[in-house]
Amino acid sequence: MLLRNPRRELAVDGPLSVVALLQRLEVAPGSVLVIADGTLVPVDAILADDADVEIRPVISGGS
């Protein structure tokens, strides 16, 4: 799994729902997109054990 800002990778056992994954990582669902195997997935999606997942933050700074 790829996490950004700062960029880092970690392994999580699946299958697991997106909601459960974000809860485990203590990430607010409204602050990220979850992309599994290159596809945007909704919060109720189940992530397979071998899925390549990116948690992409969407909050940017500057004004």
Add this chain to the structure above:
Amino acid sequence: MKCRVCREPAVIDVRRHNANFCHEHFLRLCRDQTAKAIADFSMIERGERVLVAVSGGKDSLALWDLLIELGYEVDGLYIGLGIGGYSDDSGAAAQAFASDRGLTLRVVDLRRDHGFDVPTAAAVTRRVPCSACGLSKRHLFDRAALEGGYDVVATGHNLDDEAAVLFGNALRWQVEYLARQAPVLPAGAGFPRKVKPLVRLAERETAAYCVLRGIDYQVEECPMAAGNKHLGYKEALNRIEETSPGSKHDFYFGFLDRLAPLIQTAAAEARPDLAVCSSCGAPSSGEVCAFCRLQERTEGAEAVPVSLGRARKRPRP
């Protein structure tokens, strides 16, 4: 989750609309919301030439794509800010987007064209980097639009950006700033018209739009923005939005509907008369405009690494 429109599997939830959307209908939602903002606030007329301020991030590339999709004539302007690898990557994303679609991207490089960069300006002025960055971008976008014959400058400010700025201005009751916080700033006194067509879209939606459209944007955050006030305001508002979806929309559009009309007169009276900068000819409240003063202050300064440019206060030598 099912799409609200077609009942096919959804790819994203939009909680403030209490709805989920499939790929196709989410893209349509983004186009419709952008078109509605343009129409509601009379941002752009058909046939006008638009210059989009392009950073290489999700908002500006989504905006450029959406305006093209909506049939407008749009070029981009990218400003190289000299923020190390971050600027290299964001510039590459902007260039790739333009070249893949056969669009015109103008490029200004602060170091090459004006002799300084944002980290150096931050260090020399001992102010936060976002100050020199914002000042430079506003000045150079205005200049490029006027010199290039564009009718309007479009920026990628989204609902989260506008709500956060409103929050910050309201915290200090900065009435002049509040009065200028409109989705459209009309042209006049040496300024081009400026519009914000994404004010009806949250930044999670502009990011999702890019993913679904295959737009490869700069995902990494600006290393100099970390810890700035704007991000803090966004985090505070996001905590409210989490338990009360739609709060940011109500906050911002309620302001535009109910408070903004009441403070226009006071703000107009407080606005300084503008002269012309003796150095570059831009509108200025003093003899020399803020951008030219910044350029003068940084003249001859040694380039500062990104990490040092972040420092708010540095000990005097």
